[in-house]
Amino acid sequence: MHIVICIKQVPDSAQIRVHPVTNTIMRQGVPTIINPYDLFALEEALRLRDAYDGEVTVLTMGPPMAEDALRKALGYGADRAVLLTDRYFAGSDTLATSYALSQAIAKVGETFGTPDIVFTGKQTIDGDTAQVGPGIAKRLDLLQLTYVAKIASLDLDQREIKVERRSEGGTQMLKSRLPCLITMLEGTNEIRRGSLVDALCAARSQVLKWSAADAGIDDLTRCGLRGSPTVVKRVFAPATRAEKAAQIDTTEKALRDIADELIAAIFTRQPALEHELAFNGGA
């Protein structure tokens, strides 16, 4: 079988700083990582490949430096990596991104075999939209299975897949068909430690670098800023609150007294709360 997994290289958001004057992200020195949610999808793809035999192609769209993320993915054991990189993609919103990626997936399919499953992570940690996966599914007419917690069964002959899907308030058991697009839920598996062989292969193997033209994209008006229906009009830092927290003094006091003081302060500010906690809470 052939599996395509889309990943994204993102700045490690725990270390992001915003320039106080220009309100731009200070990327310098901020390490980049594979979007953590994508690793669950990658591991699932690798497990399926190991179980059913086949190939995993990892695909990303991004600047040339996104090659690092692909090399890491190869190190985990992916068989092939494609970097979709072109200045025409700059400024893509989710619609333009899903267009470019779906075109590239179609090209990957033509070149290396039609994928049976396309994986993405649940969402990214920088954009957080969770919309690119569904966008790709719609454009490639793949059955869409989002928030998948478990692949319960897969029958390649019957082209049938059963999954457990996280939904509001429970788990849906779904039966669907290949080819499909799966967005993998977090915490569903743990990314493997790549083998030494994979590490050596990753260092040696070539990352395919595709421009828009290489990916067979002829309509550049659907890419990047031009192909994005949404326009960012304003970027600004969140307003900071004027006053800081009122501190409860802790010097030379027993913990018990500090606790009483804190509770008194809470109920002074939220008088109705004491009644609610006493009658609805605790017990």
Next chain:
Amino acid sequence: MSTVNRETPRPAAGRAGIKKELPAHFKDYRHVWVFIELERGQVHPVSFELLGEGRKLADKLGVELAGVVIGPPGEATRPAVADAFAYGADLVYIVEAPLLADYRNEPFTKAMTDLVVTHKPEILLLGATTLGRDLAGSVATTLLTGLTADCTELDVDTDGSLAATRPTFGGSLLCTIYTLNYRPQMATVRPRVMPMPQRTDRPAGRVIRHKLSVPEDEIVTKVLGFLPDSQSANANLAYADVVVAGGLGLGSAENLQLVKNLARAIGAEHGCSRPLVQKGWMSADRQIGQTGKTIRPKLYIAAGISGAIQHRVGVEGADLIVAINTDPSAPIFDFAHLGIVTDAIRFLPALTEAFTRRLSPHNRDKLAS
């Protein structure tokens, strides 16, 4: 799925497009729609929060607010329709079919896109739930229109465009996004980000019914079963009135018990910051923040949480934030209302004990009298 939109002429775009006028074929797109999320007979409360926002937008634009209900025929959708009117809708569109009893992407996308193409709303709002996100992405791609996810503020600009503000880069920045040359302008909003509007029972308005144009045998994906979350696993964190959460400052997974003890003593839900989920100390459905749950409790107690921006985004709606942290310069003290610089591991048991004393039956009787 739909070929209707492929015929849509694409306007010249690019940066110059920002000042362009709305293409003529979009000019008759009017009114504000809110998707009323109905799953297994329950309306998700985020739909009411969206009706509250939708009402404001509709009033500013001088247009109508419609609720969109998609579900099986008969009784099941009746409460959803009544709720839509009670929370401010002027009219309700219903797409009814037996196969819409359970949520599935294919028929719901078909139902929503058909409705949009027929009745042409200018704004379409959905909850950023698992269902809403699954649906919104498909609908926007089918319609080839813009979708702004996880908005924290919605407004109408002077020219009548929807100004949708959302956090980006984990909340470090906010950006205001427009969908200028396409309709509808779509946005999702996470549960609890917007305040819950007042419910007022009003006479029902117009209800416009639609049939679904796709039969069951054309829908590939089948629902084999549904396993509801057990009561304990179903963390109703987002809608809890009181929340206690722990962060890395607790030092170990075992110490999370201190958070749970306090939560139990005051009838609160418990949660945690993102690093704890990454460490596997707590399950992802208990994560509070930009990538987890947004909460709006009356009281939020954060123990050993430093207050990274992505956590802040998820808790700012709380009426009262209490922070316990050993580091006096921790960012959490910038947005908490009450702070204590102390070790949460030592302080939490004392606080639990003090609350228990204060809320004891003896004192409770005094409160009641």
